[in-house]
Amino acid sequence: MSIHINLNGTISDNAYISVLDHGFLFGDSVYEVVSTIQGRPVFLAEHMRRLRRSAAALNLGIPYSDEKFAEEIGRTLNSANNSESYIRMIVTRGVGELDLDPTSCTSPNVIIMVKEAVVYPQENYDKGIHLALVSVKRNLKESLNPGLKTGNYLNNVLAKMEANRTGAADALMLNASGYLTECTTSNIFFVKDGRIFTPSLDCGILEGITREKILWLARENGFLVEEGEWPPEALEQAEEAFITGTVKKVMPVTWLNGRPIGDGKPGPTTKKLMRLYDDYLKRILQ
Numbered sequence: 001m002s003i004h005i006n007l008n009g010t011i012s013d014n015a016y017i018s019v020l021d022h023g024f025l026f027g028d029s030v031y032e033v034v035s036t037i038q039g040r041p042v043f044l045a046e047h048m049r050r051l052r053r054s055a056a057a058l059n060l061g062i063p064y065s066d067e068k069f070a071e072e073i074g075r076t077l078n079s080a081n082n083s084e085s086y087i088r089m090i091v092t093r094g095v096g097e098l099d100l101d102p103t104s105c106t107s108p109n110v111i112i113m114v115k116e117a118v119v120y121p122q123e124n125y126d127k128g129i130h131l132a133l134v135s136v137k138r139n140l141k142e143s144l145n146p147g148l149k150t151g152n153y154l155n156n157v158l159a160k161m162e163a164n165r166t167g168a169a170d171a172l173m174l175n176a177s178g179y180l181t182e183c184t185t186s187n188i189f190f191v192k193d194g195r196i197f198t199p200s201l202d203c204g205i206l207e208g209i210t211r212e213k214i215l216w217l218a219r220e221n222g223f224l225v226e227e228g229e230w231p232p233e234a235l236e237q238a239e240e241a242f243i244t245g246t247v248k249k250v251m252p253v254t255w256l257n258g259r260p261i262g263d264g265k266p267g268p269t270t271k272k273l274m275r276l277y278d279d280y281l282k283r284i285l286q
């Protein structure tokens with residue numbers, strides 16, 4: 001795999017970071033994943049805003065301005081010269097004492113990784129994927145808030161491992177109150193009686209940028225959309241479901257825990273939103 005890594009402004013294919021970086025030791029870091037279309041980062045302003053929100057909640061100073069980030073991303077994309085890219089931006093707490101107190105860390109590290117775009121098999125979009133409702137619960141908002149995109153993804157790693165054991169493509173997590181939240185790297189929606197439902201931000205989820213775009217597109221196109229607290233039974237009884245994320249875009253979900261959702265095929269509302277989102281991406285880049 002060819003990867004181009006920009007570490008504090010130096011681009012190489014094998015950057016190294018100290019084991020005393022608190023990002024490595026404690027997951028004390030924030031990150032964003034951005035994709036490109038026609039070689040250009042998509043929704044970079046929105047990703048920058050979320051990166052800054054996550055960092056602010058950790059009281060982690062980001063040493064770059066948005067302009068500097070855009071410039072460094074551009075340089076890394078140029079050096080990679082991919083047709084389309086997957087971009088990961090990370091800001092870590094930096095090197096400090098072997099102690100979790102961050103006050104000894106005075107110099108955050110900024111990393112931008114660029115690799116060839118991740119493309120999911122077309123079959124996933126044509127037939128939909130299988131999700132497992134796992135026993136691992138999404139964090140409480142009052143703990144490490146799932147609304148922050150930090151380098152501490154172990155909860156999601158555990159959920160993914162549980163899904164892998166069942167052969168499902170991804171894990172769907174409930175919160176401590178038993179309501180639906182999200183998958184390990186995507187938000188979930190479902191459709192019933194022509195209405196679109198998705199867990200609200202209060203459930204403890206990442207405020208997905210794709211989720212926001214889909215909510216807006218759905219409402220613009222006359223769909224009734226409800227954000228709220230939904231038990232897993234609501235999804236089991238749904239006619240359609242889909243997940244959203246920067247890399248996956250809109251991906252149909254047709255099976256949950258070995259049972260079909262609706263007739264087990266991507267439904268008309270999902271297909272329409274997939275089309276609307278693709279058209280929207282084409283439009284914004286013109």
Ligand code: PDD
Nearest residue numbers: 033184185186187206208209210245246
């Ligand atoms: N994940 N929920 C979680 C827990 C996520 O990690 C992500 C993104 C999303 C979707 O957010 P967005 O639409 O802004 O990509 C929801 C990225 C893609 C990742 O970590 O790979």
